[in-house]
Amino acid sequence: MATISLQIGQAGNQVGYAVLERLAHEFDCPDSHFRPVQNARASAIRSGQHRARAVVMDSEPKVVRMLNESTLRLPWCYSKRQTMCEQRGAGNNWANGYMRYGHEYHEFSLDAIRREAEAADRVDAFQVYSSVAGGTGSGLGARVTELVREAYPKSALTNMIVLPYMTGEVIVQFYNAVLSLSHLTTASDAIFLLRNDDAHRVAQSSYKLKTVTMDALNNVYANDLAHALGPSRAAAGADCGLLDPSLLSQAQRVAHLVPHPDYKLLTTHSIPQMPESYQAFSRYDWSSLTTTARAMALADSPVEEGFNRRLKPAPGPVPGDLNQQVAPARGATSLATLVTLRGDQLGTANCSAFWEEGLYSAWAPSPVLVAGSTLAFGGHAKSVSTVLNGSRNAMFLDAALERTQRMFSKRAYVHQYEAFGLQATDIENAMLICEQVVASYAGL
Ligand SMILES: Nc1nc2c(ncn2[C@@H]2O[C@H](COP(=O)(O)OP(=O)(O)OP(=O)(O)O)[C@@H](O)[C@H]2O)c(=O)[nH]1
Ligand SMILES: [Mg+2]
Incomplete structure (x- = not known):
């Protein structure tokens, strides 16, 4: 295929x-x-x-x-x-x-x-x-x-x-x-x-x-x-020891990641990423990799360090936080996640943390797909990537929309587009479509 x-x-x-x-x-x-x-x-x-x-x-x-x-x-x-x-x-x-x-x-x-x-x-x-x-x-x-x-x-x-x-x-x-x-x-x-x-x-x-x-x-x-x-096979739930015999297709990935046509924006991160000279001195186990990947997904952080690892899944109170004066910061709510593990000893990996309640929107049909491959990637014995369809994915569009609206209200630069046959109403329609996408994500 x-x-x-x-x-x-x-x-x-x-x-x-x-x-x-x-x-x-x-x-x-x-x-x-x-x-x-x-x-x-x-x-x-x-x-x-x-x-x-x-x-x-x-x-x-x-x-x-x-x-x-x-x-x-x-x-x-x-x-x-x-x-x-x-x-x-x-x-x-x-x-x-x-x-x-x-x-x-x-x-x-x-x-x-x-x-x-x-x-x-x-x-x-x-x-x-x-x-x-x-x-x-x-x-x-x-x-x-x-x-x-x-x-x-x-x-x-x-x-x-x-x-x-x-x-x-x-x-x-x-x-x-x-x-x-x-x-x-x-x-x-x-x-x-x-x-x-x-x-x-x-x-x-x-x-x-x-x-x-x-x-x-x-x-x-x-x-x-x-x-x-890249080529990988679907795991049986959180257990990566048991992989599907056939390769996961791109169409299967997309069908999983976009369960509703109003939500098509995806982000992806992978770990570890480091200079080649560091690789010989680095050892990772599946538990630390999956814990970090999940924390990065929740915080929408592209890097392994320097972000708030204590974010809680939204919404609702989390046991143990009830006595706190200030509500704990909440992480992104998602519709779907694809977690891919590449490397050895896949049978010892457990991705159940990705199923934690509150990480996903209440109506997310089947939010987590885990895939694996025993082939190492990027010279690392073990590595993990996540693809996420989550509430923070519309942030860029929201900001772009706000700046476009500001410029458009003064009709700034519109003539440059008109010179090629675009009309002001086309720009207005584009802004309306983008507003709907931002509103959908805000409602997750
Ligand atoms: N990540 C990345 N961004 C790039 C690269 N080249 C350009 N950009 C970014 O792409 C944007 C500019 O778009 P380009 O792809 O250069 O534009 P283009 O599609 O060739 O269109 P025109 O040059 O206007 O005909 C800017 O945001 C750049 O920062 C690249 O190799 N990698
Ligand atoms: Mg160009």
Whole structure:
């Protein structure tokens, strides 16, 4: 069963590449994401024997050229035929990406996606990588997501979106994010939020980096996503000693993580993450890893240290807290969690802490799915990742909406979008859709 990656725009291409490279490295070019090349002429192979099941699109050539150079030393590469890029960029304008590039890339994207789908026995899922702050990934990414939804209504369709730093980036990034998310929350099945602020903290605090580059952020995302979405098998409840014989599909993961279409926003974290030189001196057991992963999920913390580990599940009084004057701080309420364990002695791991009452919304149907694999990941004998659909996942959208509303009330920058055919009412509608998402999450 195949998963097809669609990489769009600068961040989309760089993060998509980082995830594919991690999957290739950890799982030996798994069939899910790579296809072996048969009968290729030596001149056409260029690098390695595998092609990524991927379509690559950008409105400027620099990044795509760089990625193709990087794959020269790898056992896989992108197919040239599945790549399209222009020369100009979309200038951080969502409407430029959605309208102009959406039109220009319409035929190519559908043809390339169909070719990739036909090269697979069966398509399990599409994973669209993009940022939401620029013009190409956010605009063209939204349009391509809609095209995939129409053409493949039964496949799982997920978006991996890079969220910009909250400060210091492009002024119109929140407009672009609101416009993009309003389309994605309708067309997509699940949206993985890749928060640059969070990845920056992991790079600094866990990897001990003084200077944090984009590559360092992408390394964090690659770690988290490859861990959570790479090959694994479902466990029987909390007992990881007994794994399902068949591999978990992306569609099963999505069906579990998004039990209701009003809640599609997901975050993911993995531990341990550390500099390679620290690995030889680190020993983890399953109990400390799962306890930390659960505490991080409750606090929505991307790092293992420096957060409030005493948060209590919400809602309702917790025994022992009754005499306290001040109510204890409450953690995130969730709808669903996927916990993945990779490593040895899985039979000794117990994830029952993830079932604790109060962690989940009262109507969450079956909130925890545990998956496992006996293969080590990232050079660690044991590691854990969580994917969470929880009440804090709408925080970025809430903040983006607030800033967009403020700018829109003065009609600031609206003319830049109108120049590409977007109307003020389209922006108002986008804000309304996003308000509903924020309200749904607030009610969890
Ligand atoms: N994590 C991460 N973020 C990136 C990377 N490159 C750009 N960004 C972020 O992505 C946002 C800008 O979007 P881009 O992906 O560069 O824009 P684009 O899709 O190429 O669109 P245009 O350049 O406007 O045509 C900003 O928030 C950047 O911080 C990257 O390699 N990794
Ligand atoms: Mg760009």
